[in-house]
Amino acid sequence: MELKTLQTPRVPVRYYEGGSGHRLVFLHGAGGLDLDLKFLDALAAQYHVYAPLVPGYGDSEECAELRDMLDFTLHTWDVVERLGIKDPILVGISMGGMIAGEMAAIAPNDVSRLGLIAPAGLWLEDHPIPDFFSMMPYELPAYLFHDVEAGAKAFQAAGDMSDPAFLTAFLVQNARQLGAAGKILFPIPERGLASRLYRIKAKTLLIWGESDKLVPPVYAKAFQSAIPQADVVMIPEAGHAISFEKPVEVINALARLQ
Amino acid sequence: MRFTWFNLMPWPYLPEDFREKNHSVWVDINSRLFDPAKSHEVYNTYLDLLEYAGTLGFDGIGVNEHHQNAYGLMPSPNIIAASLARRTDNVGLVVLGASIALYNPPLRVAEEFAMLDCISGGRLVAGFPVGTSMDTNYCYGTIPGLTREKYREAHDLIKRAWAEPEPFAFNGRYTKLRYVNPWPRPIQQPHPPIHIPGGGSVETFDFCIDNTYSYSYLSFGGYIRGKALMQGYWDRMAERNAPDTSPYRAGFAQTICVAETDAEAERLYKKHVSYFYNRCLHVYPGFADAPGYRTIKTIQKGILSQYAPLQMFQELPWKELVDNGSVIAGSPETVRQRMEDLIKSLHVGNIFCLMHVGDMPKDKCMYSTRLFAEKVMPKLRHMFPEYDNDERFWCKPLAKRVTAGSLPAESEIDALVGADA
Numbered sequence: 001m002e003l004k005t006l007q008t009p010r011v012p013v014r015y016y017e018g019g020s021g022h023r024l025v026f027l028h029g030a031g032g033l034d035l036d037l038k039f040l041d042a043l044a045a046q047y048h049v050y051a052p053l054v055p056g057y058g059d060s061e062e063c064a065e066l067r068d069m070l071d072f073t074l075h076t077w078d079v080v081e082r083l084g085i086k087d088p089i090l091v092g093i094s095m096g097g098m099i100a101g102e103m104a105a106i107a108p109n110d111v112s113r114l115g116l117i118a119p120a121g122l123w124l125e126d127h128p129i130p131d132f133f134s135m136m137p138y139e140l141p142a143y144l145f146h147d148v149e150a151g152a153k154a155f156q157a158a159g160d161m162s163d164p165a166f167l168t169a170f171l172v173q174n175a176r177q178l179g180a181a182g183k184i185l186f187p188i189p190e191r192g193l194a195s196r197l198y199r200i201k202a203k204t205l206l207i208w209g210e211s212d213k214l215v216p217p218v219y220a221k222a223f224q225s226a227i228p229q230a231d232v233v234m235i236p237e238a239g240h241a242i243s244f245e246k247p248v249e250v251i252n253a254l255a256r257l258q
Numbered sequence: 259m260r261f262t263w264f265n266l267m268p269w270p271y272l273p274e275d276f277r278e279k280n281h282s283v284w285v286d287i288n289s290r291l292f293d294p295a296k297s298h299e300v301y302n303t304y305l306d307l308l309e310y311a312g313t314l315g316f317d318g319i320g321v322n323e324h325h326q327n328a329y330g331l332m333p334s335p336n337i338i339a340a341s342l343a344r345r346t347d348n349v350g351l352v353v354l355g356a357s358i359a360l361y362n363p364p365l366r367v368a369e370e371f372a373m374l375d376c377i378s379g380g381r382l383v384a385g386f387p388v389g390t391s392m393d394t395n396y397c398y399g400t401i402p403g404l405t406r407e408k409y410r411e412a413h414d415l416i417k418r419a420w421a422e423p424e425p426f427a428f429n430g431r432y433t434k435l436r437y438v439n440p441w442p443r444p445i446q447q448p449h450p451p452i453h454i455p456g457g458g459s460v461e462t463f464d465f466c467i468d469n470t471y472s473y474s475y476l477s478f479g480g481y482i483r484g485k486a487l488m489q490g491y492w493d494r495m496a497e498r499n500a501p502d503t504s505p506y507r508a509g510f511a512q513t514i515c516v517a518e519t520d521a522e523a524e525r526l527y528k529k530h531v532s533y534f535y536n537r538c539l540h541v542y543p544g545f546a547d548a549p550g551y552r553t554i555k556t557i558q559k560g561i562l563s564q565y566a567p568l569q570m571f572q573e574l575p576w577k578e579l580v581d582n583g584s585v586i587a588g589s590p591e592t593v594r595q596r597m598e599d600l601i602k603s604l605h606v607g608n609i610f611c612l613m614h615v616g617d618m619p620k621d622k623c624m625y626s627t628r629l630f631a632e633k634v635m636p637k638l639r640h641m642f643p644e645y646d647n648d649e650r651f652w653c654k655p656l657a658k659r660v661t662a663g664s665l666p667a668e669s670e671i672d673a674l675v676g677a678d679a
Contacts, residue, residue, distance in 0.1 A: 175557055
C-alpha cells in the first residue's frame with residue numbers, strides 16, 4: 001500500500017492505495033488505521049483498495065470546517081470524487097461504517113455495494129454503547145478484542161506510556177484523532193442515521209464479531225431491519241476490532257458483495 | 259490586592275473509604291451519597307459563611323459552577339449569587355463563573371449577570387470559563403472539539419448583547435437569534451469586569467490579553483506548582499507586548515488555613531484538608547480531558563490538567579501538602595510570609611482564598627477566616643503600590659445602594675395610602 005495525498009475543496013487528504021481488482025473504498029474506525037494495515041494489505045491482494053484518513057488522523061491535516069455528520073458525509077464523497085472513481089464497493093468499519101451508511105443513504109444511486117463492519121450510528125436504549133472517549137488506554141482492550149490479552153499486547157507494542165515523550169505524542173494523536181471522531185461520535189455515537197437508512201439501495205452486508213462488546217451484535221439486527229437489502233455475517237471469536245482479529249474471515253465475507 | 263473568599267461547596271459526608279469504593283467524585287458520582295435533607299443545612303451553612311466573609315473586609319465573595327460533582331454543589335452559581343446579592347453589601351460578588359457555552363441560548367448569561375449586577379448595585383465580577391472537560395463535555399455533552407468555538411461565539415454574543423443599544427440579529431453557528439435585546443442591562447458599563455478561569459491553554463492567555471480580561475488559575479495544586487503556569491502567562495504577555503503587566507491581570511486560587519500557631523493549624527485543619535485532597539479530588543482520570551477538549555498547542559506545551567495525574571494527591575500527608583504549597587497553613591505570621599511569597603512569585607493581584615476546606619465545620623472555618631481577615635490580609639494590602647489605582651478588573655458599585663428590607667412597617671401603610679388619596 002502506498003500513502004498518498006489528494007486535494008479536496010476543504011483540506012488535503014491522506015490515503016492509502018494499493019492492489020488491483022474491483023475498486024473498494026475502505027473507511028477506518030475511530031482508532032484509525034494503525035491496527036488495520038495488515039488487513040488492508042490482505043484486502044489489496046483481491047481489490048484495488050483506497051483507504052482515506054479522516055482529517056486529523058495519522059499525519060494528515062486537521063479540518064476545523066468538518067463539524068457535523070453532513071460535513072463528514074459530503075467530505076468523504078468529495079474524496080471519492082477526487083479519486084476519480086464511481087460506484088466503488090464502499091466498506092467502513094465502526095465510525096467508518098457510520099459514514100459509509102450515511103453516504104449510501106444520502107446518495108443511494110451512487111452506491112450499489114455496501115459493506116458495514118460493526119458500524120456505529122444507531123443507539124438502542126437497552127444496549128447503550130460504552131463511552132470509549134472516557135476510557136483510559138489500558139481499559140480499551142477489554143471492549144475492543146475477543147482475545148483481550150493479544151489485543152492488549154498489540155496496544156502496548158505502540159509505545160511505553162511511562163515515557164513522557166511517547167505520552168505527549170500519544171496525547172497529541174489522541175486529541176487529533178478522537179477530537180475529530182468526537183464531532184460525530186461524542187457524547188453518543190448517533191446522528192440520526194436510523195431515519196435515513198431506508199433510502200439505501202445498495203446490496204448491503206453487515207459483518208459483526210460475535211463477541212463485540214463495544215457495539216454489541218444486537219445492533220446488526222437493528223441495521224438489518226432498517227436497510228432494504230441487507231444480509232448479516234456473524235464471525236465467531238471476534239470482538240469489535242474484527243478486521244484486526246479475523247482479517248481472512250472479513251475478506252471472505254466481503255466476497256459476497258462482488 | 260483583591261481578596262475574594264471562595265467556597266467550592268463540597269459535600270461534607272463522603273465516607274472514609276470513598277476513594278476505594280467509588281469510581282469518581284465527579285460525573286458519575288454515586289447519587290445515593292447525596293442526602294437532600296442534609297443538603298438543606300449544608301447549603302445554608304455555606305451561604306452563611308459566604309455572608310460572614312462579606313462582613314470581614316474581603317473584597318469579594320466567590321462562587322463557581324460545577325456539575326455532578328461532590329466537591330462543588332453549585333450547578334447554578336447564579337442562584338447562589340442571587341441569594342448573596344440580597345443578604346450582603348459592600349462586597350463584590352465574584353461569579354467565577356458561568357460556563358457560557360453551556361447555556362442555550364448563551365444570552366441567558368447576559369440576562370442573569372445583568373440581573374445580578376442590578377440587584378447588587380453593580381457589585382458583580384463576571385467570570386466566563388470554558389468549563390472543565392468533566393462539566394462541559396462529560397456532564398453537559400458539548401462536543402470536545404467544538405467546545406472552544408462554541409465558547410467564543412457565546413462570548414461574542416454576550417458582549418454584543420450588553421453593548422448594543424438597538425435590537426440586533428445574531429446569526430451564529432450555534433445560536434441564531436432574530437432579536438437580541440436583553441432586559442435588564444448591567445449597571446457597570448460597558449460591562450462588569452470579566453475574569454477568565456483557565457487551566458493553561460495558550461489560547462486562553464491570548465484571549466485575556468486581547469480583551470483586557472483577568473486570567474485566573476483556579477488550581478488546588480498550590481502556588482509552588484502553579485508558578486510554571488502563571489509564568490507562562492506573563493511570558494506570553496511579554497511576547498505579545500501587552501501594554502502593562504498589572505498584577506490585576508491575574509488571579510490565583512489558594513487553599514489557606516490560619517490558626518494561632520502552626521501546630522494549632524495542623525491540629526485543627528489536618529483532617530479537613532485530608533478530606534478534600536484525598537477524597538474530594540478523586541476524579542476518574544478518564545474524565546479529565548476528553549480528546550479534542552484541549553488544543554494541540556496546549557498539550558505540546560506539556561501543561562496537563564491538574565486532574566490527569568491525580569495519583570499525586572493520593573494520601574498526601576499534611577506536611578507534604580503544606581511544604582509543597584498546596585495548602586498555606588499556620589500562624590498568621592507564617593501565612594503572611596507564604597502569601598507574600600505567593601503574591602510576589604506569581605505576580606498576582608487577585609487572590610481567591612479557599613478558606614472552607616473539605617468537611618470543615620463552620621466554627622473552624624469562621625475562626626480561620628477571621629484570623630486571616632484581621633491579622634493577615636491588612637498586611638498584604640499594598641503589595642503592588644504602583645498598581646493601587648488599577649480598577650479595570652474589579653467591580654464599580656453604585657455610590658448609593660439600597661439593601662433588603664426597605665419596605666415601610668405595616669403600621670405605616672394605612673397612613674401612607676391615606677395620604678396619597
